[in-house]
Amino acid sequence: MLMLPGxxxxxxxxxxxxxxPALWFVCVAGxxxxxxxxxxxxxxxxxxxxxxxxxxxxxxxxxSWQGQPCYAAEAEQGQLPPGWSLQGLRSLWGSLDEAxxxxxxxxxxxxxxxxxxxxxGRCGMPTQRRAEERARHCAGCGxxxxxxxxxxxxxxxxxxxxxxxxxxxxxxxxxxxxLAGFVEAGETLEQAIHREVAEEVGIRVGNxxxxxxxxxxxxxxxxxxxxxxxxxxxIRVDGQEIVDAGWFTPDRLPGLPNPMSxxxxxxQDFVVNSGAAGGDGALR
Ligand SMILES: [Zn+2]
Numbered sequence: 240m241l242m243l244p245g246x247x248x249x250x251x252x253x254x255x256x257x258x259x260p261a262l263w264f265v266c267v268a269g270x271x272x273x274x275x276x277x278x279x280x281x282x283x284x285x286x287x288x289x290x291x292x293x294x295x296x297x298x299x300x301x302x303s304w305q306g307q308p309c310y311a312a313e314a315e316q317g318q319l320p321p322g323w324s325l326q327g328l329r330s331l332w333g334s335l336d337e338a339x340x341x342x343x344x345x346x347x348x349x350x351x352x353x354x355x356x357x358x359x360g361r362c363g364m365p366t367q368r369r370a371e372e373r374a375r376h377c378a379g380c381g382x383x384x385x386x387x388x389x390x391x392x393x394x395x396x397x398x399x400x401x402x403x404x405x406x407x408x409x410x411x412x413x414x415x416x417x418l419a420g421f422v423e424a425g426e427t428l429e430q431a432i433h434r435e436v437a438e439e440v441g442i443r444v445g446n447x448x449x450x451x452x453x454x455x456x457x458x459x460x461x462x463x464x465x466x467x468x469x470x471x472x473x474i475r476v477d478g479q480e481i482v483d484a485g486w487f488t489p490d491r492l493p494g495l496p497n498p499m500s501x502x503x504x505x506x507q508d509f510v511v512n513s514g515a516a517g518g519d520g521a522l523r
Contacts, residue, residue: 241328241454241499243345244338246305252370253300254308260284261308262339264301264346267316269458270325271343273335280335283323288312290320299349304342311346313354328456332499344456349373351458352386360384391460392431393419395505396444398469398486402509404493405440405476405484414494415487416502419462420480428463436467440484441475444468450508453501462501466508489513 243249263283265272274281283289288298294315301309319325328343335343356375359366364379375384395417396403404415420435422428429447436444444467453462476484487493489510496502 240337240504241341241344241456243341243454244304247302247309247338247342248304249302250300251373253310258286259306259308260286261310262304262342263289264309264311264343265290266311266313266347266350267325269347269351270327271331271335271347272314272319272323273326273331274323280331282339290314293317293320297350297353299346299353301342301346301349304338309342309346311350313350329497329499332497341454344454348454348456348459349386352384356384387459388461389459390422390428391419391455391462392422392428392435393417393462393464393501393505394432394436394444394447394467395450395464395509396436396442396467396469397509400513401486401488402492402506403440403442403469403474403484404487404506405481407480408482411494414496415483415485415492416496417505418481419502428465432465432467439477439481441477442472443470445470450505451501453504455501464501464505466505 261284263285265283272283288295296313296315299311301311303309328340328347331340353375356366358364359377359379359382361382362377362380364377366375366377366384369376373386376382403418405418406415410416418435418439420431420439422431426434432447433444436442446468448466450464450466452464455462474484476482492506495506
């Protein structure tokens with residue numbers, strides 16, 4: 240589950256320089272700087288920027304975790320410090336500590352937001368960071384820009400013990416997932432679900448139940464998952480966003496998404512509650 244750890248304390252202003260060792264979430268082109276050691280995957284720890292010869296493009300204080308200051312830094316592309324490598328967050332799932340992975344997700348999103356709003360989108364003047372809140376401000380016209388989140392609804396549809404799974408053209412070969420789509424301006428979450436289901440597979444659903452939510456920093460989504468029951472209609476894929484879809488029993492599932500994803504949790508919950516997979520019923 241990708242989320243900020245419960246004992247993370249967000250903050251805008253950093254503590255006095257060099258007071259205690261800080262965790263550095265160093266990003267280059269959306270990947271995280273890590274080092275593999277005998278005990279696992281590590282992040283840089285240092286009271287100030289640890290790579291004197293490596294310029295940063297921006298640094299943001301994130302807050303503290305278990306009393307340790309946490310910084311996000313975007314570094315220039317180029318030669319990496321010896322022993323360190325860049326990894327995508329998805330590939331670090333299961334190897335990097337889950338709390339650190341959650342903070343890294345926030346670091347990536349905030350760096351991207353900071354980079355993308357150096358200039359005011361309304362009048363074109365440079366913007367400045369606010370000290371009081373996570374925002375950038377335009378002194379020219381007064382516009383305030385906050386970190387952007389894009390809500391995505393995700394829905395697990397079940398009909399007579401079978402789950403609807405679908406393929407988008409960008410998926411890896413053989414992989415299927417639950418339906419999902421961005422919430423549009425003016426919509427409720429429920430309206431977005433009904434519209435997406437109708438557009439993508441041409442059926443209707445009912446009995447929507449909230450399931451869970453999860454941050455998805457690729458680049459700034461909030462996944463909001465629901466369970467739903469099939470109501471009526473026959474599957475008819477749109478051929479654009481969805482190229483194939485079908486009903487699957489829990490013992491005959493196709494390739495599934497990354498276990499870090501909300502989609503995987505929705506599908507796992509279906510399998511466990513169907514009790515049809517034998518043993519504990521959980522996916523592996
Ligand atoms: Zn402006």
